[in-house]
Amino acid sequence: MDPFAAIVLLATVFILSIVWMLKKASKEAPHPLPPGPRGLPILGYLPFLQENLHIQFTELARRYGPIYKFKLGNKLCMVISSPSLVKEVVRDHDAVFANRDAPIAALIVSYGGNDVVWTDYDSHWRMMRKIFSREMLSNSNIEGSYHLRRGEVRRAVRDVYSKIGMPVDVGQVTFFIELNVIMSMIWGSTIEGAKRDRIGEEYWGVVSKLVDLLGKPNVSDYFPGLARFDVQGIEKEMKGYVQCVDRIVDEVLKERMGRAENGKIDEGKKDFLQTLIDLKERRNAETSINMTELRALLMVN
Secondary structure, eight states, rough: OOOOHHHHHHHHHHHHHHHHHHHHHHHHHHSSSOOOOOBBBBTTTTOOOOOOOHHHHHHHHHHHHSEEEETTTEEEEEEOOOOOHIIIIIIHHHHHOOOOOOOOOHHHHHHTTTTTTTOHHHHHHHHHHHHIIIIIIIIIHHHHHHHHHHHHHHHHHHHHHHTTSSOOOOOHHHHHHHHHHHHHHHTTSSSOOHHHHHHHHHHHHHHHHHHHHHHHHHHHHOOGGGGGGOOOOOOHHHHHHHHHEEEEEEEEHHHHHHHHHHOOOTSSSOOOOHHHHHHHHHOOOOTTTOHHHHHHHHHHH
C-alpha cells in the first residue's frame, strides 16, 4: 500500500470514528436510566423472559429496585412495582405516560387506533372518550338496556328450571349468561332465534381468536424493521379475523336498518348498536362518529 492510500485510509477511519462517537453521544439520554438486567446484543432480554412474568418481575424488582429497565429487541421497557410510583404514573402524570407504541395486532383490531384504548392521547381521544362515557355509558342508555339484561337472566333461569333433577354446570351457565347479556346489550333484539344463536356463536368464536392474537408475542413489535415481512403471520391472521367481524357487523347493520325502515325500533329501549348508529347520523362534528370509529367502538364493547 502506497503512503497516500494509507493516509486516506487512516483519515477515513478517524472521521468515521468521530462521527460514530458523536452519533452515540447524541443518542444518550439526558438523564441516567434506572438499572436493569443485561440482555444479549440485538435480542435484548427477550431470550430470558419466563412464562410467569409477574413472578420474574417481582424477583427483578428485589434485585434492581422498584423501577428498572430492560430491552426487548429494539424496544426499551420500564417496569415499576412500587405503589407510590404507580400512583405517579397512572394518576399524577397520566398525560405524560398515556401514549405508547401499540402492537401491530392492536392497530389492526382497532382499525388503526380509532377506539378509546389504542389511540394517542390527543383531541381525537378526548372526543372518543367523551362519546364513550357520556353517550354509550350514560345512565339513560344503561337504564334503556335494562330490559335486555333482565330478559337474558330470565331466559337462563327458565333453562335451569327445565333441568330439575339433572346435573347443571353452574360455571358454564354463568358464562353463557354473561355472554348472552353482552350480546343483547350490543345487538339488542336486532337478530332473534336460530339466526341470533348462529351469529352470536360465530361472533364470539372470532373475538376469542382475536384476543388470543392480541396476547401472542409478535417479533414485528420488537423489531419494527421486520414488520413488513410478517414473520409469524400474525398480521395476516388478524386481518382475516377482522374481516370476519366486519362481515358479521354488516349483516347485523343491514338487519337493523331494515327494522328501522319498517318502524320496528323501540326508541325507549336502546342497545349499544343503536346508540352508535345515532352518533354516526349526527351532524355535530364534536359528537358524531364515522363508520370506522363505529366499528372500533363496537369492537371495544
